[in-house]
Amino acid sequence: MADITDTKTLWKGAVADALFRHAESMELSFQRPDPASLIAERPPKPEMGDLAFPMFPFAKLFRTSPMAIASAVADHAKQTAAALGASGEVEASGPYVNVRYNLASMMPGLLKQVFSEAEAYGKTDLYAGEKIMIEFSCPNTNKPLHLGHLRNDALGESVSRILKANGADVRKVNLINDRGIHICKSMLAYSVFGKGKSPESEGCKGDHFVGDYYVKYNSWAKEEPEAEERARELLRKWEAGDPETVELWKTMNRWTIDGIGETYRKTGISFDDIYYESKTYSAGRDEVLKGLRNGVFYKEEDGSVWVDLAEINLDKKVLLRSDGTTLYLTQDIGTAIARHGDWPFKRLIYVVASEQQYHFKVLFHVLKKLGFDWAENLYHLSYGMVNLPEGKMKSREGTVVDADDLIAELSSMAAAEIKTKGREGDVGDVEKTAEAVGLAALNYYLLQISPAKDMIFDPKESISFNGNTGPYLQYMGARISSMLRKFEERSDEFKGATVDPSLITTIEERELIKLISLFPEKVAQAGAEFNPSIVTTYLYDLSRTFSRYYHDNQILNNDDKNLAFTRLSLAKGVLQVLKNAYWLVGIPFLEVM
Ligand code: ARG
Numbered sequence: 001m002a003d004i005t006d007t008k009t010l011w012k013g014a015v016a017d018a019l020f021r022h023a024e025s026m027e028l029s030f031q032r033p034d035p036a037s038l039i040a041e042r043p044p045k046p047e048m049g050d051l052a053f054p055m056f057p058f059a060k061l062f063r064t065s066p067m068a069i070a071s072a073v074a075d076h077a078k079q080t081a082a083a084l085g086a087s088g089e090v091e092a093s094g095p096y097v098n099v100r101y102n103l104a105s106m107m108p109g110l111l112k113q114v115f116s117e118a119e120a121y122g123k124t125d126l127y128a129g130e131k132i133m134i135e136f137s138c139p140n141t142n143k144p145l146h147l148g149h150l151r152n153d154a155l156g157e158s159v160s161r162i163l164k165a166n167g168a169d170v171r172k173v174n175l176i177n178d179r180g181i182h183i184c185k186s187m188l189a190y191s192v193f194g195k196g197k198s199p200e201s202e203g204c205k206g207d208h209f210v211g212d213y214y215v216k217y218n219s220w221a222k223e224e225p226e227a228e229e230r231a232r233e234l235l236r237k238w239e240a241g242d243p244e245t246v247e248l249w250k251t252m253n254r255w256t257i258d259g260i261g262e263t264y265r266k267t268g269i270s271f272d273d274i275y276y277e278s279k280t281y282s283a284g285r286d287e288v289l290k291g292l293r294n295g296v297f298y299k300e301e302d303g304s305v306w307v308d309l310a311e312i313n314l315d316k317k318v319l320l321r322s323d324g325t326t327l328y329l330t331q332d333i334g335t336a337i338a339r340h341g342d343w344p345f346k347r348l349i350y351v352v353a354s355e356q357q358y359h360f361k362v363l364f365h366v367l368k369k370l371g372f373d374w375a376e377n378l379y380h381l382s383y384g385m386v387n388l389p390e391g392k393m394k395s396r397e398g399t400v401v402d403a404d405d406l407i408a409e410l411s412s413m414a415a416a417e418i419k420t421k422g423r424e425g426d427v428g429d430v431e432k433t434a435e436a437v438g439l440a441a442l443n444y445y446l447l448q449i450s451p452a453k454d455m456i457f458d459p460k461e462s463i464s465f466n467g468n469t470g471p472y473l474q475y476m477g478a479r480i481s482s483m484l485r486k487f488e489e490r491s492d493e494f495k496g497a498t499v500d501p502s503l504i505t506t507i508e509e510r511e512l513i514k515l516i517s518l519f520p521e522k523v524a525q526a527g528a529e530f531n532p533s534i535v536t537t538y539l540y541d542l543s544r545t546f547s548r549y550y551h552d553n554q555i556l557n558n559d560d561k562n563l564a565f566t567r568l569s570l571a572k573g574v575l576q577v578l579k580n581a582y583w584l585v586g587i588p589f590l591e592v593m
Pocket residue numbers: 135138139140175177332350352
């Protein structure tokens with residue numbers, strides 16, 4: 001039995017042949033159109049079938065109305081389809097040739113495939129064997145993660161999983177900004193106000209502990225005119241390798257990095273490799289000097305080195321200051337080259353906020369000018385800002401939303417919902433379940449919108465058990481799981497029952513079969529576009545369709561055991577696809593909720 005993608009291809013061929021035959025019968029000279037170039041739309045309503053070929057583009061050629069063409073082409077297509085082995089029905093509907101697949105007959109083969117491939121169902125070979133490096137998160141060690149990082153992390157982790165599902169060999173990397181004046185400010189404030197204190201002594205998470213000193217520095221510096229100069233002095237000492245300064249720097253960075261690591265564990269984020277700016281910040285200098293010798297860059301009178309960006313309609317940009325120090329751009333040039341040396345990727349994706357579009361445009365251009373062929377495959381996965389609704393909780397600093405606070409708030413809202421629904425007894429560990437629900441809410445809400453768009457994160461809306469939310473989708477999986485448990489308990493009743501396609505009669509069943517069969521295509525599309533919202537939209541469609549089906553039809557309680565078994569098998573297929581899609585967008589699967 002051909003699958004849904006093959007079936008679509010076969011039907012395109014059949015309609016192309018039918019157009020040709022129709023032209024022949026009218027004695028028109030007409031080349032058989034390339035089937036791939038035929039437009040095949042999705043009919044506005046599922047009742048109208050699965051494909052709609054508009055006939056408008058051929059009106060000029062045939063010199064008749066699209067309606068007349070549709071009717072003639074539909075007639076011819078009955079034969080051409082049979083000749084090509086395209087199964088289903090075809091009919092004219094106004095100016096369209098509509099095709100209805102024989103979805104019921106595809107079902108047994110499809111379900112067999114889903115059950116045997118299980119977690120692997122949906123995988124494609126779009127990027128088979130390709131080495132793709134993806135950089136995301138990139139925190140600074142002077143403060144904890146904020147809401148913007150949560151969007152970054154959700155995107156980075158989800159895109160990594162999607163790329164893996166498309167066959168890529170993925171390497172997730174982080175770049176920790178652990179040096180510079182901002183770190184020295186926290187260090188200075190700690191030396192002045194915090195001697196002897198530690199996260200342990202204060203019972204405080206390390207990143208919050210350090211972040212508090214950064215905040216302290218900023219208010220202190222308003223009254224203390226020497227603060228800024230003292231921070232600079234600390235940076236100079238750090239750069240000179242002063243043992244005491246380096247020791248304090250190490251201690252405070254350890255506190256922050258451990259704290260951030262805890263947040264990563266809570267959100268299910270992980271990395272294959274971590275780069276530290278303290279190790280890479282002078283990288284790039286030699287590459288820039290090489291480029292200078294090769295005439296890619298030029299030197300100003302004061303000794304600074306520049307790149308002229310006229311080719312990409314931009315101004316000039318400095319790469320090495322007159323004192324020989326590097327800049328953000330220089331560091332990224334060096335880091336990219338070093339990474340390619342560490343692990344020769346085919347592509348490198350940077351998940352970084354849209355504010356840095358200019359930076360990446362310049363970076364990619366410079367790397368190309370330096371002659372690296374892999375520079376053609378660098379990609380800035382740029383994402384928009386994320387804010388809370390007006391008047392909602394902000395962090396201590398008052399400007400950004402703290403990640404840990406938000407995660408805790410979501411968990412406690414989920415726990416409250418579980419209690420309101422009286423589900424404590426059923427879910428077992430309330431706290432654990434609430435954390436998983438909170439994470440579903442967070443990831444789904446952050447990923448359901450296209451990365452490029454700015455967004456408002458509404459915690460209350462995200463945690464709702466109804467509507468287009470993570471918890472709603474998670475609940476669908478739990479509902480089906482509970483149904484399967486009941487089935488297992490009663491399995492004796494269903495001995496010998498089989499999946500019978502002739503019992504597939506409802507429009508929702510057809511839609512579910514179609515959706516299940518389309519999952520690999522959606523995974524490929526999300527991979528090609530680096531866009532998890534393709535998966536979230538799909539998940540919502542699948543869940544909503546199943547919910548309607550489940551609402552209107554009995555699944556297990558049918559006298560006809562084959563009917564019950566057929567419907568249950570379809571539900572089991574939906575569950576497998578839900579689980580696979582959950583994984584791609586960071587929704588934890590819950591057996592019970
Ligand atoms: N840490 C930087 C920031 O906070 C982001 C680094 C992005 N990655 C890069 N390779 N430039 O803005």
